Amino acid sequence: MGFIAEGLHKALHLIFSGNAEIFAIARLSLAVSVLATAAAVLAGVPLGSWIAVKKFPLKKFLIALVNTGMGLPPVVAGLVVMLFLARSGPLGFLNWLYTPKGMILVQFIIALPIITALSVSAMQSVDPKFYQQVLTLGASDWQAIKVCLKEIRLTVLAAVIAGFGRLVAEVGAVMIVGGNIRHQTRMLTTATVLETNTGNFDTAIALGLILLMLSFTVNLTLTLIQQKKAPR
Amino acid sequence: MIKLSNLRLGFDTGFSLAVDALNIREGEVFAIIGPNGAGKTTLLNAMALLREPASGTLEIMGRDALAPANKMFLRRAMAVVFSQPYLTSDTVHYNVALPLKLRGENDPAAVGEALELFKITHLKDRNAKTLSQGESHRAALARAFVTRPKMVLLDEPFASLDERVKDSIIRDLRKVIKATGAAVVLVTQDQGGALTLCDKLAVLVNGRILQQGEPQDIFSRPVSAEVADFVGVETILPGKVVSQQDNLCAVEAGGLTLQAVADCAPGDDVFVCIRPEAVSVSLGADAGGRRNNFKAKVVAVAPWGLEYKVELDCGFTLQAAVTKQLVDGLGLKPEARVYSSFKATALHLIKRAI
Numbered sequence: 001m002g003f004i005a006e007g008l009h010k011a012l013h014l015i016f017s018g019n020a021e022i023f024a025i026a027r028l029s030l031a032v033s034v035l036a037t038a039a040a041v042l043a044g045v046p047l048g049s050w051i052a053v054k055k056f057p058l059k060k061f062l063i064a065l066v067n068t069g070m071g072l073p074p075v076v077a078g079l080v081v082m083l084f085l086a087r088s089g090p091l092g093f094l095n096w097l098y099t100p101k102g103m104i105l106v107q108f109i110i111a112l113p114i115i116t117a118l119s120v121s122a123m124q125s126v127d128p129k130f131y132q133q134v135l136t137l138g139a140s141d142w143q144a145i146k147v148c149l150k151e152i153r154l155t156v157l158a159a160v161i162a163g164f165g166r167l168v169a170e171v172g173a174v175m176i177v178g179g180n181i182r183h184q185t186r187m188l189t190t191a192t193v194l195e196t197n198t199g200n201f202d203t204a205i206a207l208g209l210i211l212l213m214l215s216f217t218v219n220l221t222l223t224l225i226q227q228k229k230a231p232r
Numbered sequence: 233m234i235k236l237s238n239l240r241l242g243f244d245t246g247f248s249l250a251v252d253a254l255n256i257r258e259g260e261v262f263a264i265i266g267p268n269g270a271g272k273t274t275l276l277n278a279m280a281l282l283r284e285p286a287s288g289t290l291e292i293m294g295r296d297a298l299a300p301a302n303k304m305f306l307r308r309a310m311a312v313v314f315s316q317p318y319l320t321s322d323t324v325h326y327n328v329a330l331p332l333k334l335r336g337e338n339d340p341a342a343v344g345e346a347l348e349l350f351k352i353t354h355l356k357d358r359n360a361k362t363l364s365q366g367e368s369h370r371a372a373l374a375r376a377f378v379t380r381p382k383m384v385l386l387d388e389p390f391a392s393l394d395e396r397v398k399d400s401i402i403r404d405l406r407k408v409i410k411a412t413g414a415a416v417v418l419v420t421q422d423q424g425g426a427l428t429l430c431d432k433l434a435v436l437v438n439g440r441i442l443q444q445g446e447p448q449d450i451f452s453r454p455v456s457a458e459v460a461d462f463v464g465v466e467t468i469l470p471g472k473v474v475s476q477q478d479n480l481c482a483v484e485a486g487g488l489t490l491q492a493v494a495d496c497a498p499g500d501d502v503f504v505c506i507r508p509e510a511v512s513v514s515l516g517a518d519a520g521g522r523r524n525n526f527k528a529k530v531v532a533v534a535p536w537g538l539e540y541k542v543e544l545d546c547g548f549t550l551q552a553a554v555t556k557q558l559v560d561g562l563g564l565k566p567e568a569r570v571y572s573s574f575k576a577t578a579l580h581l582i583k584r585a586i
Contacts, residue, residue: 127318129314129316133314133318134318135307136282136307136385137311137330137331137334137375138308138331138334138335138379140334143334150320
């Protein structure tokens with residue numbers, strides 16, 4: 001048990017001494033997950049809303065597909081993205097393999113079905129007559145979707161929280177696509193795995209604690225925004 | 233303004249809407265009445281371009297309303313108010329200004345005017361979700377008229393309101409309609425509300441328009457038993473015309489011979505329609521010149537709005553609407569013996585298709 005206490009003590013020292021490498025890793029983790037979440041929100045919320053309000057053939061099939069995507073194993077996503085980004089792959093010309101851009105791409109792919117599926121379900125909770133009413137006020141389809149999204153912003157924010165939570169804790173995909181290269185693509189999760197494997201428990205605990213704090217801070221911020229808007 | 237012909241619209245449930253012709257003119261208030269499930273809202277949704285018909289033509293403001301290219305233009309020329317106000321969770325001012333915002337316009341004067349027209353200026357900074365039902369409906373109507381629409385479609389706009397609130401909103405709505413000159417289509421089950429507002433009326437039953445025209449004509453001369461039943465003709469009897477002279481027909485119905493002014497020939501099978509308001513009840517035999525006068529027995533007396541409805545047995549069941557003073561004055565109660573009378577012009581004959 002002593003090594004846990006010792007690890008914790010060292011971890012706190014690492015955090016509060018302002019270890020540059022650890023903070024660089026934390027910054028990268030935050031940047032990758034926030035950017036991937038933002039991209040997934042920008043794409044997934046309109047996509048999910050569109051799927052929800054429009055009638056088209058195979059709509060139910062598409063919703064089932066998106067729902068299945070919510071459970072997409074990150075390592076599978078990582079493997080596929082790696083194959084695409086590899087020098088000989090179809091997207092090899094981008095040179096994104098083992099770069100933060102590649103990690104953002106794979107995290108975007110993981111978050112997109114989560115945010116899309118939750119947006120479908122949130123938008124379907126809007127009374128179809130409300131949507132029709134907005135159309136009759138002179139709105140285009142996108143304007144009507146925007147008005148409806150404003151009405152269900154709390155639920156959409158919950159989708160954002162879920163998406164970010166999944167990404168910030170994700171390890172397999174970024175490990176494969178990013179390669180866990182020191183000073184370049186090392187994330188809090190991948191670094192924690194590495195430090196645990198090499199027996200540096202103090203650093204691993206420090207990284208884990210920072211990850212928890214980071215996740216908590218972002219979620220707290222989102223939750224405060226959400227609850228501020230929630231009816232009492 | 234709105235012209236539709238041979239409009240067909242089907243549902244998976246088997247219900248179908250089939251309207252052969254409907255023509256709503258500029259500045260006209262056209263009410264479509266009918267029972268629940270008659271297809272009124274479906275018809276209104278087709279006019280609001282929310283449901284595409286399977287076939288037929290729909291012309292609005294001289295344009296083909298079914299052409300996708302005209303959809304946005306026409307939608308922005310009209311306004312729709314549903315039975316629920318469907319306001320957003322913002323201020324009343326924001327809600328009323330929303331149609332302008334969606335058009336990329338900013339016209340505070342128009343918003344102020346719309347709020348004023350429906351007497352909700354004092355509520356403009358309130359969250360719309362905190363309004364009472366009546367206030368919400370006023371906000372929805374202000375929102376509908378803020379763009380000065382050429383047409384306004386109202387779908388059961390007073391359905392969830394109590395009588396007092398409904399009357400006050402109808403009063404204001406009537407003024408606004410007159411002032412703006414918009415063509416209004418009002419879809420409702422509420423015949424009273426429809427009659428207060430409309431210039432023309434159509435009766436829709438089972439997805440078919442059974443009669444359209446001046447409200448007075450429809451209420452006094454329904455073309456079928458279904459229309460008569462819906463518009464509140466309480467007594468409908470099958471009968472046969474036995475003689476006719478100078479438009480005065482003798483009709484055998486319910487074991488009696490009734491006199492009716494109608495254009496029928498002897499031998500015609502008809503439905504005799506008698507509205508309760510047309511029936512007089514007295515203790516004496518003097519019918520005051522009314523051609524139809526029969527001995528009757530009171531079967532039941534029950535309140536009916538501000539009046540009373542008296543069910544009489546005069547060989548057939550006859551409903552009469554009388555004032556409370558008359559009920560008290562004549563001592564009308566079950567088993568009382570009275571005379572019932574009605575004018576030959578008060579009877580409406582509908583030819584029966586046998």
